Structure formats: C-alpha cells, structure tokens
Amino acid sequence: xxxxxxxxxxxxxxxxxxxxxxxxxxxxxxxxxxxxxxxxxxxxxxxxxxxxxxxxxxxxxxxxxxxxxxxxxxxxxxxxxxxxxxxxxxxxxxxxxxxxxxxxxxxxxxxxxxxxxxxxxxxxxxxxxxxxxxxxxxxxxxxxxxxxxxxxxxxxxxxxxxxxxxxxxxxxxxxxxxxxxxxxxxxxxxxxxxxxxxxxxxxxxxxxxxxxxxxxxxxxxxxxxxxxxxxxxxxxxxxxxxxxxxxxxxxxxxxxxxxxxxxxxxxxxxxxxxxxxxxxxxxxxxxxxxxxxxxxxxxxxxxxxxxxxxxxxxxxxxxxxxxxxxxxxxxxxxxxxxxxxxxxxxxxxxxxxxxxxxxxxxxxxxxxxxxxxxxxxxxxxxxxxxxxxxxxxxxxxxxxxxxxxxxxxxxxxxxxxxxxxxxxxxxxxxxxxxxxxxxxxxxxxxxxxxxxxxxxxxxxxxxxxxxxxx
Numbered sequence: 010x011x012x013x014x015x016x017x018x019x020x021x022x023x024x025x026x027x028x029x030x031x032x033x034x035x036x037x038x039x040x041x042x043x044x045x046x047x048x049x050x051x052x053x054x055x056x057x058x059x060x061x062x063x064x065x066x067x068x069x070x071x072x073x074x075x076x077x078x079x080x081x082x083x084x085x086x087x088x089x090x091x092x093x094x095x096x097x098x099x100x101x102x103x104x105x106x107x108x109x110x111x112x113x114x115x116x117x118x119x120x121x122x123x124x125x126x127x128x129x130x131x132x133x134x135x136x137x138x139x140x141x142x143x144x145x146x147x148x149x150x151x152x153x154x155x156x157x158x159x160x161x162x163x164x165x166x167x168x169x170x171x172x173x174x175x176x177x178x179x180x181x182x183x184x185x186x187x188x189x190x191x192x193x194x195x196x197x198x199x200x201x202x203x204x205x206x207x208x209x210x211x212x213x214x215x216x217x218x219x220x221x222x223x224x225x226x227x228x229x230x231x232x233x234x235x236x237x238x239x240x241x242x243x244x245x246x247x248x249x250x251x252x253x254x255x256x257x258x259x260x261x262x263x264x265x266x267x268x269x270x271x272x273x274x275x276x277x278x279x280x281x282x283x284x285x286x287x288x289x290x291x292x293x294x295x296x297x298x299x300x301x302x303x304x305x306x307x308x309x310x311x312x313x314x315x316x317x318x319x320x321x322x323x324x325x326x327x328x329x330x331x332x333x334x335x336x337x338x339x340x341x342x343x344x345x346x347x348x349x350x351x352x353x354x355x356x357x358x359x360x361x362x363x364x365x366x367x368x369x370x371x372x373x374x375x376x377x378x379x380x381x382x383x384x385x386x387x388x389x390x391x392x393x394x395x396x397x398x399x400x401x402x403x404x405x406x407x408x409x410x411x412x413x414x415x416x417x418x419x420x421x422x423x424x425x426x427x428x429x430x431x432x433x434x435x436x437x438x439x440x441x442x443x444x445x446x447x448x449x450x451x452x453x454x455x456x457x458x459x460x461x462x463x464x465x466x467x468x469x470x471x472x473x474x475x476x477x478x479x
Contacts (some may be wrong), residue, residue: 115144117191118163118171121275122183126157130182134159137181141169149199151278158278159183162195187275203284210292213300214320214360217292218383219418221270221285228272230383232361235265251289253282260286263293264361297321299360308401312370316410319367319378321358326375327367328354335396341431342393344453357382357391364414366407368398379407381414381423388420392434399433408437416460424457 124130138145144164151158165174171188178186197205206220218230233245245267252259255276260268268289270277303317319327328351331339339347357380358365368377377394390411392404415423427434429449438445438456446457 114167115164116167117146117193117195118165118174118188119161119191119195120163120174120178120186120188121158121160122178122186123153123156123158124183126152126155130157131159133181134178134183137177138163138165138174141174141177142166143169143174146196147198149280151280153278162191207288207291210288211295212298214292214295214298215364217288217361218268220288221268223419224284224288225270225272225277225281226275228270231269231271232262232264232383233267233269234262234356251282251286253277253279258282258285260289262361263289263296264359297360306406310401314371314376314403315369316406317367317369319358319365320360321355323365323367323375324354324358326369327358327378330375330378330393330395333395333397334393338393338396338399341428341434342391344426344428363388364411366410368394368403368407377403377407379404379411381411388415388418388423390415390423390425392425392437404433405437405440409441412441412443412458412460420460422457422459424455427454427456428452429454 122134124134135145142165145161146164147162149160151160175186175188203224206224209216210220218232221230222228235245236242247259247261247267249261251261256272256274258270258277260270262268270285297320299318299320301318303315305313305315307313331350331354336347339350343350343353356362357378363380363382365381366379367375368379369375376398377392379393380389380391382389382391390408392407394404394407412423425434425438429435429452431454435454435456438458441458443458443460446459448455448457
C-alpha cells in the first residue's frame with residue numbers, strides 16, 4: 010500500500026502558485042495579528058477586549074463544529090460503499106424497535122402461476138413482487154404448449170396476505186395462480202430433492218408412493234391391482250408411457266395394475282409427469298426389495314423374538330399363522346368372513362400398498378404381523394397377533410414402530426379400524442400418548458391418532474422389553 014501511495018504522490022503535479030499565495034497570506038496574517046495585539050495590550054481596556062475576544066472565538070468554533078456535524082455530507086449508515094467501514098447490525102431482541110421487528114418478520118410461500126410465453130412476462134411478475142418486498146428464492150419453469158407455468162419459492166413479509174399477492178400477480182399477467190405456505194424443507198434445490206427421492210425409492214419399494222407424494226405435493230395416490238383378491242381381472246391398465254389428463258396421471262405399476270395420481274386443485278405439467286414416470290421406471294428396473302434390518306427383543310419371560318420388515322416372500326408363513334389363529338382373532342382383524350382372510354395377505358404384504366413388520370420366534374415361526382397401509386392421502390394401521398402370543402406386549406411394540414414409520418414418512422395421522430370389544434387394540438392406541446379421535450359406526454370403531462409429536466409408547470411393567478440390535 011505504501012509503494013502505491015508513493016507512486017501516486019510522485020506523479021502528482023506541483024502547484025507553485027498556490028504555495029506562493031499561501032506564504033503571502035501567512036505573512037499578512039502575522040503582521041495583522043501583531044498590530045492588533047499591540048493595540049489591545051497597550052490600550053486602556055486591552056485585557057478586557059482580549060478576554061471577550063477569546064470567548065467569542067470559542068463560541069464561534071463551537072457553533073461551527075455543531076453546524077458541520079448536522080450538515081455532514083457523509084454517506085447514510087446503510088451505505089458502506091467506499092467508506093471501508095461496516096455498520097453495526099440492528100439487534101434482533103426486545104430492544105429492537107417494534108417497527109424494525111415487524112419489517113424483518115417474513116414467511117415462506119410456494120406459488121405457481123401461468124404466464125404468456127413472451128419476452129417481459131416474467132419481468133412483470135418480478136416487478137410486482139418487488140413492490141411488496143417479496144424475495145424470490147427459487148424459480149422453476151414448466152413449459153406448456155401455450156404459455157409457461159412458473160413455480161416460485163418466496164420469502165415475503167408476514168403482513169402480506171395471500172389474497173393480496175394473488176391480486177398483484179393477476180394484474181401483472183399471471184393466471185391460474187396457486188399459493189400455499191412453505192417450510193424450511195422447500196429450501197432444498199430441485200436437483201438435490203429429486204436425487205434424495207430417487208435414493209429412497211431405490212432402497213425400499215414401499216417408498217415409491219411417498220416419493221411421488223413429496224415430488225408432486227398434496228395429492229391422492231392409489232395403486233389399483235390388475236386382478237381382484239378372488240383372481241378376476243379388474244380391467245385396470247395403462248400404456249407403458251402413461252397417461253396425463255389435466256389433474257390426473259396414470260402410470261403402469263411395475264407389479265401389475267395402475268398407479269393413479271390425482272390433484273384436483275392444480276393441473277399436472279408435462280415436467281412433473283416426466284419426473285413421476287422416471288421414479289416409477291426406476292422402481293420397475295430395481296425389482297422387489299425390502300430393507301433386511303431386524304431387531305432382537307427379549308420378552309419378560311425370557312423368550313427372544315425378532316422384529317423385521319416383511320414382504321410377499323413371507324406369504325406362506327403368514328398363511329400358516331392364520332391357520333393357528335382362532336376365528337375370533339381373525340374376525341377382530343379382518344372384520345369379515347374368516348374364510349376370506351387368506352385372500353388379503355398377498356395384497357397386505359406388497360410393498361406397493363404400505364409397510365409390513367413381522368415378528369418371528371427364535372425357531373423362525375411367524376407369530377405376528379403389523380401393517381402400515383397407504384390409503385390414498387390417509388394411513389391405516391392394523392395388527393394381528395397369534396393367540397398364544399397375545400398379552401405379552403408384542404402388539405404395543407409393533408404399533409409403536411408402525412407409528413414411528415408413519416411419522417418418518419410425514420403422515421399427519423394414522424387410523425385403526427376395529428371393534429369396540431377389541432380392548433387390546435384400544436389400549437395399544439391409548440398407550441401411544443397421542444391425541445386420539447373416536448368414531449363408532451354400526452359397531453365398528455375407528456380410532457385416529459394425530460401425529461403432532463414423536464410417539465413415545467408407555468407400556469405396563471410386564472410389557473417392557475430388553476432389546477439388542479442385530
């Protein structure tokens with residue numbers, strides 16, 4: 010820095026005329042000061058004049074300093090350009106002025122609108138949002154045959170209402186505008202989110218419906234099999250490339266049948282359709298797969314059991330367990346003719362329709378099944394424990410794990426369909442320590458648990474397990 014300054018000084022031109030004028034002014038000032046001093050000191054009131062002159066000089070200097078500070082030409086506090094200094098941050102705590110706190114409070118929004126495919130259309134939207142201090146965090150464009158769908162992630166002041174923002178967007182040329190609150194999870198960029206969903210789908214076949222729901226937002230997803238439980242064709246089919254019809258898309262299920270996705274409030278775009286089809290194709294290429302992790306638990310009486318994921322390869326063992334169950338146990342579980350119970354097993358064990366946990370003994374015999382079933386945009390839990398293994402806490406253990414899986418999957422609630430006389434299922438649901446809603450219709454009891462918090466099952470002393478992970 011010193012070398013640079015010296016170089017600049019060396020190149021600076023020397024103004025000899027200005028130096029000569031300053032020297033002459035200095036001599037003149039000395040002569041005038043000497044004359045005034047001699048006149049005042051030798052005069053009759055010299056000391057008094059000198060004293061009052063000093064006071065006047067001090068007052069003048071004070072006034073000049075105050076005036077200079079009040080009318081300073083320094084840049085504003087928020088402008089750091091060229092000053093080399095950084096303004097202190099405004100405190101965010103209670104000492105901060107109320108007006109500043111209100112201005113800094115923001116909310117995240119997801120917004121989608123359709124604009125004309127012509128130059129300047131996006132700029133008009135940006136200008137409209139800028140007028141209301143709306144910050145655009147991310148932007149995706151979905152080309153259509155006529156026009157473009159622009160999808161935004163916005164940070165806006167909390168004082169800005171959705172209806173007001175929608176009106177401004179409409180005035181700027183946007184149509185079919187849809188807006189909803191977002192959260193911090195939406196801050197992940199689209200490529201990263203798609204890779205995460207693909208990874209989840211690759212690890213577990215049961216993740217495909219959940220991945221599609223997270224990809225497309227609030228929607229209803231149903232898997233319709235190619236044949237009924239009795240073996241008759243359902244007539245459900247879809248071409249290999251799938252079908253897109255405004256708010257409905259139909260994709261060929263790798264396991265046979267059709268995956269139907271509905272979103273009545275917002276039409277699907279070709280880009281979304283292509284992404285969903287890519288996930289389904291990934292699932293088809295990888296084939297059946299279920300994580301093989303398992304936990305070994307010790308019952309109070311000392312017996313060891315293993316809890317693991319189950320799939321359609323466990324069909325034979327599940328049918329054998331049905332044969333060992335009483336008619337009352339099967340009736341409480343399936344709410345219908347006991348003879349038809351075996352027909353449901355292949356459907357229930359399919360990863361396409363949910364997740365299944367199995368409990369087996371040290372000898373490998375299956376003694377309990379727990380199902381977490383995707384029912385459109387809702388989630389059902391169901392339990393079946395063999396008679397000889399009931400009242401040992403196995404049902405509570407399975408239910409707690411199923412609810413934990415539902416929380417992990419982002420489900421808002423789970424429900425169980427049972428009978429009022431099934432005191433074991435009612436007690437297990439109550440032991441979740443979650444808000445419950447009860448509804449009784451013609452002897453059937455539906456218990457809905459709202460997943461507002463991570464479930465922490467509270468079991469009776471005889472239900473406690475000693476567990477070891479394997």
